[in-house]
Amino acid sequence: MNTPSALFVDLYELTMAQLYYECGMTGEAVFELTVRELPDNWDYLIAAGLERALDFLESLRFEEDDLEYLLSLPQFDQRFIDRLRTLRFTGDVWAPPEGTVVYPDEPLIQVVAPLPEAQIVETAMINQIAYPTLVASKAARAVDAAAGKPVIEFGGRRAHGSEAAIEASRAAYIAGFEATSSVEAGRRYGIPTTGTMAHSFVLASDSEADAFDAFATRYPATTLLVDTYETADGVANAIRTAKRHGHGSVGAIRIDSGDLLKESWQARIKLDTAGMSDVRIIVSGGLDEQRIAELVGSNAPIDIFACGTSIVAPPDAATLDSAYKMVEYQGSAVAKRSPGKPSIGHRKQVWRLADHDLITRVDDRPPDAEPVLQHVMSSGQRRPAGLDSLARIRVRAAGPRGPRHVEIDPSLLT
Amino acid sequence: MNTPSALFVDLYELTMAQLYYECGMTGEAVFELTVRELPDNWDYLIAAGLERALDFLESLRFEEDDLEYLLSLPQFDQRFIDRLRTLRFTGDVWAPPEGTVVYPDEPLIQVVAPLPEAQIVETAMINQIAYPTLVASKAARAVDAAAGKPVIEFGGRRAHGSEAAIEASRAAYIAGFEATSSVEAGRRYGIPTTGTMAHSFVLASDSEADAFDAFATRYPATTLLVDTYETADGVANAIRTAKRHGHGSVGAIRIDSGDLLKESWQARIKLDTAGMSDVRIIVSGGLDEQRIAELVGSNAPIDIFACGTSIVAPPDAATLDSAYKMVEYQGSAVAKRSPGKPSIGHRKQVWRLADHDLITRVDDRPPDAEPVLQHVMSSGQRRPAGLDSLARIRVRAAGPRGPRHVEIDPSLLT
Numbered sequence: 132m133n134t135p136s137a138l139f140v141d142l143y144e145l146t147m148a149q150l151y152y153e154c155g156m157t158g159e160a161v162f163e164l165t166v167r168e169l170p171d172n173w174d175y176l177i178a179a180g181l182e183r184a185l186d187f188l189e190s191l192r193f194e195e196d197d198l199e200y201l202l203s204l205p206q207f208d209q210r211f212i213d214r215l216r217t218l219r220f221t222g223d224v225w226a227p228p229e230g231t232v233v234y235p236d237e238p239l240i241q242v243v244a245p246l247p248e249a250q251i252v253e254t255a256m257i258n259q260i261a262y263p264t265l266v267a268s269k270a271a272r273a274v275d276a277a278a279g280k281p282v283i284e285f286g287g288r289r290a291h292g293s294e295a296a297i298e299a300s301r302a303a304y305i306a307g308f309e310a311t312s313s314v315e316a317g318r319r320y321g322i323p324t325t326g327t328m329a330h331s332f333v334l335a336s337d338s339e340a341d342a343f344d345a346f347a348t349r350y351p352a353t354t355l356l357v358d359t360y361e362t363a364d365g366v367a368n369a370i371r372t373a374k375r376h377g378h379g380s381v382g383a384i385r386i387d388s389g390d391l392l393k394e395s396w397q398a399r400i401k402l403d404t405a406g407m408s409d410v411r412i413i414v415s416g417g418l419d420e421q422r423i424a425e426l427v428g429s430n431a432p433i434d435i436f437a438c439g440t441s442i443v444a445p446p447d448a449a450t451l452d453s454a455y456k457m458v459e460y461q462g463s464a465v466a467k468r469s470p471g472k473p474s475i476g477h478r479k480q481v482w483r484l485a486d487h488d489l490i491t492r493v494d495d496r497p498p499d500a501e502p503v504l505q506h507v508m509s510s511g512q513r514r515p516a517g518l519d520s521l522a523r524i525r526v527r528a529a530g531p532r533g534p535r536h537v538e539i540d541p542s543l544l545t
Numbered sequence: 546m547n548t549p550s551a552l553f554v555d556l557y558e559l560t561m562a563q564l565y566y567e568c569g570m571t572g573e574a575v576f577e578l579t580v581r582e583l584p585d586n587w588d589y590l591i592a593a594g595l596e597r598a599l600d601f602l603e604s605l606r607f608e609e610d611d612l613e614y615l616l617s618l619p620q621f622d623q624r625f626i627d628r629l630r631t632l633r634f635t636g637d638v639w640a641p642p643e644g645t646v647v648y649p650d651e652p653l654i655q656v657v658a659p660l661p662e663a664q665i666v667e668t669a670m671i672n673q674i675a676y677p678t679l680v681a682s683k684a685a686r687a688v689d690a691a692a693g694k695p696v697i698e699f700g701g702r703r704a705h706g707s708e709a710a711i712e713a714s715r716a717a718y719i720a721g722f723e724a725t726s727s728v729e730a731g732r733r734y735g736i737p738t739t740g741t742m743a744h745s746f747v748l749a750s751d752s753e754a755d756a757f758d759a760f761a762t763r764y765p766a767t768t769l770l771v772d773t774y775e776t777a778d779g780v781a782n783a784i785r786t787a788k789r790h791g792h793g794s795v796g797a798i799r800i801d802s803g804d805l806l807k808e809s810w811q812a813r814i815k816l817d818t819a820g821m822s823d824v825r826i827i828v829s830g831g832l833d834e835q836r837i838a839e840l841v842g843s844n845a846p847i848d849i850f851a852c853g854t855s856i857v858a859p860p861d862a863a864t865l866d867s868a869y870k871m872v873e874y875q876g877s878a879v880a881k882r883s884p885g886k887p888s889i890g891h892r893k894q895v896w897r898l899a900d901h902d903l904i905t906r907v908d909d910r911p912p913d914a915e916p917v918l919q920h921v922m923s924s925g926q927r928r929p930a931g932l933d934s935l936a937r938i939r940v941r942a943a944g945p946r947g948p949r950h951v952e953i954d955p956s957l958l959t
Contacts, residue, residue, distance in 0.1 A: 143740030160749065258710060330871075465748040
């Protein structure tokens, strides 16, 4: 998966850019990407997606075939095309490092660059950051709900394309998921991969028992999917398989349908009665953080939760309500006043204080405060602060997360 | 955007495949991708995504670096890796051509291939087809609601990554959208591109009037965004700009916030009073098919609707409830019986009859019926039926669409 091409831009960004150059409007602009409001019942966000956003900025190039296409459109002239040919992103970028807990109105990225450059990257910045942040935040809710039990991600097929799938696996891992079923995400990001078996394997075998035997023969500590026909029979078959192949041959069973509380208890009792209290129970099938919390709250004997759809395409939050808005131009604050969608001018910094966050003008550092936005790119070059390992990002995301009061300094509203 | 790599697969598909080869389970399998249930209030789906699904099948190759990664995992041995090295998709595929109106239980794709091949492509088939079908179907609802007025797509930034954005533009165009703001979608798929201006252009200019002047000077029949400050003032500025630059200089105004019914009427009256009845009104801002229907029903003087979020990441349908299930193995019907998620065995065909659809076993052709599923790939090679132009797909999608009774032949349930 490469970064998007330079043509991953909305047409108006280019028509505006052409005019910016023609009118000499190339002064320094500050744009900030913020989430205006959290989805219902959400308390926080986990910042994610910065790495790919910086990749995009660092590698931004209009190639000859891009330029040829643009020249075929009625809007653009040769002079602009020639300018695009040598255009590079030369700006500076501040952002909370990936894995940081963030709140509405706190910039997810702050781009400081000549106006045409900052404008042209609008679509890419929103697109590359909003979705990973959405997934990491939703996944964190599932991890929180599981209260220490492992959660794994099986959502690739439900994501909006393969790029979304792989970025979702990464974002869920950042938020504390233990593993993914996606082999490509495993390869690209070094995320542990996991998997069980599908109903098709059972269906293609002469019997469920045969299918289980094949898996137990071939794979150590295997996981058997027990609900292809009748879950009770499936559990009984799994127990027989485990007995035949010896202790440790069956590591877990998976239940993918039905009343998971009831089914997991019935399975647990059967397994324990058979002396297999070390065989774990994995459940899947439309799980989200609410369902997980219910199962945990009901003391369901479930060892691992597998989530798909709810993480990669959250039904309660198909998108984040985000905006990439200019807040300063040539050193002066600007803000739109569109009814219901006003923006807050001034280049900002966010300060994480003991019991609340404070958003101020960039230079108004309160005493003893640490800035949330880090300087991650300088003159188009990535800085060390923008180069965290996934392991470190994951640790950061595991830090205190929950509701927080965010105070907006009154000087921002003038 | 390339097709996904061969590693775009869930781990269990590969562990199952290794066992299929070891156990000699390489007989012909039939898998079908179907949607189990429509989102609330939806009447139909528009099939989309087939082209990329067939691209994936046709180009499926495990490259050396894919194989090296797989060999690093504990599950796979050299014999399987060597087999994957030469694996090609050799199966046959049937599907409704893109743009076909389809209903639940009707296969969106039917893969007939040796079991390991049909299994390995599971994730890719669901992932590549479900999202475009979701978007085309949602977009069709917006087009239906607009009752003949043009609808355009501005959603790239809201999509789940850049691949999703570009495929969403294509799917919306299939469903009858007139244009997209995405330059990459324009280049790749030949979709007309369109755009207006952003609030940032107005904010970076000395005044709104200056911003409008710049656009009207540079771009013929330009569109002016009038709601950066006060919409009423913006409309007045647009009128002054149009007068200064002459008839036709301003093609349209765009309103992106506020009460769109009220604002559009106030703008229309001002424009008409100024003798500018040919200046069109474009609205945007959280529009979905319901809001469009309300505006159309209220006789709002709106000429063009621009949709983003609601199309590329539908809040009422984050995903389609789809499944890729084995329905036959070696000529025998199979079906899982998982509670609440049973599948229907037998390889199927869908027949479009005068007043309803009929799903039968593949060879049970009713008299005078045309099959919906076409033979689009033969022994891994695309057939002409799988190679429609986007223009033709779009015409197909414009055909009769609405609710339809779907009858499942009783022979399928035995």
